[in-house]
Amino acid sequence: MVNMQEVYIPAERLKLLKSNHDLLKRLEDTCNCHLKISQGNSIEIEGDAFDEFNAKNILYAFGRGFSIEIAEKLLNDEFYFTFIDLADYAKNKNRRTEIKARLIGNNGRTKKYIEEVSSAYLSIYGDTICFIGKADNIAEAETAAKTLIEGGSHRLAYRRMEAAHKRYRKAPESKEV
Structure with a gap:
């Protein structure tokens, strides 16, 4: 069959x-x-x-x-795909457009910075914000994205993402007894 x-x-x-x-x-x-x-x-x-x-x-x-190259990373068991549907956060089309613009930033700087710090890949397409990466990486990127979606400043979004990055990067074996 x-x-x-x-x-x-x-x-x-x-x-x-x-x-x-x-x-x-x-x-x-x-x-x-x-x-x-x-x-x-x-x-x-x-x-x-x-x-x-x-x-x-x-x-x-x-x-x-x-891109297909980034999408193919999903063949690796450590990589995941998640998305945020902006319709869940903003019923108004103009507000969704504003949110997407804030997530992209001037010349794509916000998107690039989120990708650099979190190591997750972002795609802002239609009314969705999509992420590909390892679970911790996606969590960091989502922290910044949700802060911006909820109207927080870029500075606050970056601070929250960087704090999440530090939290996730702390290696358990580095603790001293």
Whole structure:
């Protein structure tokens, strides 16, 4: 019996896959699956259950704005994908746009700083803020993102993220007896 999964990809992201057959082939080889672009902006995934699961996660992350190279990090068991839906925090479209602008910052500086300190990858796409990284890294990045979403200053967001970074980086073996 052949398994099959299907994942929806936003039209503009699907267009990137359609225009780059090497990218689709690379993903098929990496995940050991057959991928078929079907009607309605979706991709059918055929393979064994585990390979389909991996391909679906990578395609979903790609669809949320990550490059395939970053999305492929999800093949590593230590990496996770999470997201914040801005509709949960702001019902008004203008407010969601403002939040996204605050998270990106001037010339992308805020986003870059969050990525540098936390070592998590961020994608701000549509009405979502998505993260790929190790659990602690994502927690640090989410600390900064949620502070900005809730209206806190950039300084406060950075301070909270840096404090979380120090907390998570304390090695248990460094404690003296």
